[in-house]
Amino acid sequence: MAASLILSRRVSYVGVSRTLHGLAGNMGPLCLHLELKVATLVDVFDKTKQYSSSSGATKFDFTDLTSPHTWYPKARSKQRKVILHMGPTNSGKTHNALKRLESSPSGIYCGPLRLLAWEVAKRLNKANVPCDLITGQEREEIDGAKHTAVTVEMADVTSHYHCAIIDEIQMLGCKTRGFSFTRALLGISADELHLCGDPAAVPLIQEILKVTGDHIEVNFYERLSPLVPMKVPLGSFSNIRTGDCIVTFSRHKIYKLKKEIENGGKHLCSVVYGSLPPETRTRQATKFNDASSEFDVLVASDAIGMGLNLNISRIIFSTMKKFDGFEKRELTVPEVKQIAGRAGRYGSKFPVGEVTCLHADDLPLLHSSLESPSPTLESAGLFPTFDLMYMYSRLHPECGLYQILAHFVENAKLSDNYFIANCEEVLKVAAVIDELPLGLPDKYRFCLSPVDMDDEISSQGLTQFAQSYANTGIVRLREIFTPGTLKVPQTEAALKELESIHKVLDLYVWLSFRLEESFPDRELASSQKSMCSMLIEDFLERLGWQKPRSKRLASRTPLTSLFRKTRQFL
Numbered sequence: 001m002a003a004s005l006i007l008s009r010r011v012s013y014v015g016v017s018r019t020l021h022g023l024a025g026n027m028g029p030l031c032l033h034l035e036l037k038v039a040t041l042v043d044v045f046d047k048t049k050q051y052s053s054s055s056g057a058t059k060f061d062f063t064d065l066t067s068p069h070t071w072y073p074k075a076r077s078k079q080r081k082v083i084l085h086m087g088p089t090n091s092g093k094t095h096n097a098l099k100r101l102e103s104s105p106s107g108i109y110c111g112p113l114r115l116l117a118w119e120v121a122k123r124l125n126k127a128n129v130p131c132d133l134i135t136g137q138e139r140e141e142i143d144g145a146k147h148t149a150v151t152v153e154m155a156d157v158t159s160h161y162h163c164a165i166i167d168e169i170q171m172l173g174c175k176t177r178g179f180s181f182t183r184a185l186l187g188i189s190a191d192e193l194h195l196c197g198d199p200a201a202v203p204l205i206q207e208i209l210k211v212t213g214d215h216i217e218v219n220f221y222e223r224l225s226p227l228v229p230m231k232v233p234l235g236s237f238s239n240i241r242t243g244d245c246i247v248t249f250s251r252h253k254i255y256k257l258k259k260e261i262e263n264g265g266k267h268l269c270s271v272v273y274g275s276l277p278p279e280t281r282t283r284q285a286t287k288f289n290d291a292s293s294e295f296d297v298l299v300a301s302d303a304i305g306m307g308l309n310l311n312i313s314r315i316i317f318s319t320m321k322k323f324d325g326f327e328k329r330e331l332t333v334p335e336v337k338q339i340a341g342r343a344g345r346y347g348s349k350f351p352v353g354e355v356t357c358l359h360a361d362d363l364p365l366l367h368s369s370l371e372s373p374s375p376t377l378e379s380a381g382l383f384p385t386f387d388l389m390y391m392y393s394r395l396h397p398e399c400g401l402y403q404i405l406a407h408f409v410e411n412a413k414l415s416d417n418y419f420i421a422n423c424e425e426v427l428k429v430a431a432v433i434d435e436l437p438l439g440l441p442d443k444y445r446f447c448l449s450p451v452d453m454d455d456e457i458s459s460q461g462l463t464q465f466a467q468s469y470a471n472t473g474i475v476r477l478r479e480i481f482t483p484g485t486l487k488v489p490q491t492e493a494a495l496k497e498l499e500s501i502h503k504v505l506d507l508y509v510w511l512s513f514r515l516e517e518s519f520p521d522r523e524l525a526s527s528q529k530s531m532c533s534m535l536i537e538d539f540l541e542r543l544g545w546q547k548p549r550s551k552r553l554a555s556r557t558p559l560t561s562l563f564r565k566t567r568q569f570l
């Protein structure tokens, strides 16, 4: 497997500030728009420079982030009607907001995940409302579309819409990605802005919007179908039944549980976890949902908490603790509710959901969490815009991006409603990228790419892409990747490697959308990404107990034909 990805140098980064640790692990697929063109920035800079250089004049403090609502003049030019749809999971919040979007002349849906953006684009197009899809790694344009479904980082704050939706708005409190939700909340220019999410976010949103002059309406929702917490634990895997979803928080445990359940000889398990390619997650979910498929049980991590429509009858927590990147801790109330709420989806074949734990000692925490309200959100994430960093860099040309970012993080002035985003992942990339002869916009772009620097293969991939780009201005995929060498993984370690290769290819596609001429092999990267997910899925089907070959084959497309199909794109 390693032969397929030729990564020459190891990544090393030092001096990442320990004070920047946050709760969430990954920065995720970020993409801030560079809202002002560089030429405009220079104009702005020249106007502001006089403040910072002349002795008696007031100094312009670039780290003053106390009025972020003023960063978005288009949104401030009108009074928006902001409609909050607040309630527990499965209460019809998104559905109602989407109804409004569908009937509006133009609009945008902003979701936290690619899977949600895909689902919304599909739903609108099916309803004969042409809808584009734009995520960090996809651009699907439909003729005549006036609607767009995006991942929140891609929200356009320079256009005007009749209707806009920000889904899972409570994520504005997320340590790493929250700032993208804040940006969308403050920056989207729309007549109507619909916000869907947890009621815990209501007071903070009201507080934030006090200064924007927007009109706010709050609608509270009730769950559409009952969710019943069980008094008895599952106890043994022999009690597993069709429609169950077992939740655990490590990849290794997911495979262990899948094997254990399948070895019982009664059920086959689909799996869903964060580092699986999103298209694989969707296909695993589809198999589980399909009543005629043999995959009738799901083993999943909290990646099922958002974004997938699943026919789950019962959620079973195998543990109430998870490792969050820093420590092993108990699940929080919102986490328990979000995951448990997946059982008994309204309109699915299991209209009543049940929830329990594998072990009896975990039941008290499950019950108390389900009965408690989520703690009220206190503040929203914020991140300095590129414009501010660029202007600061003009005054301090000796500073690399790492130093600029660290300066902003340490010195940012914020009002009580905001916290500065956890930039640890960004700083790790900055430390590597600062070594290369690149301008600030390029460095910033690489820093916001969806790279997992804790994954060795991914971080090496990013380093190599950036080095080639800095040295030659053009990055051919074949320099680091040999097509045709991917194989079905035989071990869990090989599977993990294939997932990482998928991430590197995904990163190439992401870069190709921002630096089109320098990353010309998008098609090859995309076809190899598809190949990775097919091989991963093949591994998943082979794992564990196997039904007689003839029956299994009937429900599967032979891998060889998939290979042939993919090769057509090479």
Ligand SMILES: Nc1ncnc2c1ncn2[C@@H]1O[C@H](COP(=O)(O)OP(=O)(O)OP(=O)(O)O)[C@@H](O)[C@H]1O
Pocket: 087, 088, 089, 090, 091, 092, 093, 094, 095, 096, 196, 224, 309, 341, 345, 346, 347
């Ligand atoms: N009025 C309705 N008519 C038909 N189906 C509905 C209606 N309201 C909701 N649904 C369906 O019920 C399911 C749950 O609705 P929805 O996704 O809007 O819930 P939600 O409150 O946004 O949940 P979550 O917090 O999990 O995102 C969806 O499959 C949706 O299509």
Ligand SMILES: [Mg+2]
Pocket: 093, 094, 095, 167, 196
């Ligand atoms: Mg929803």
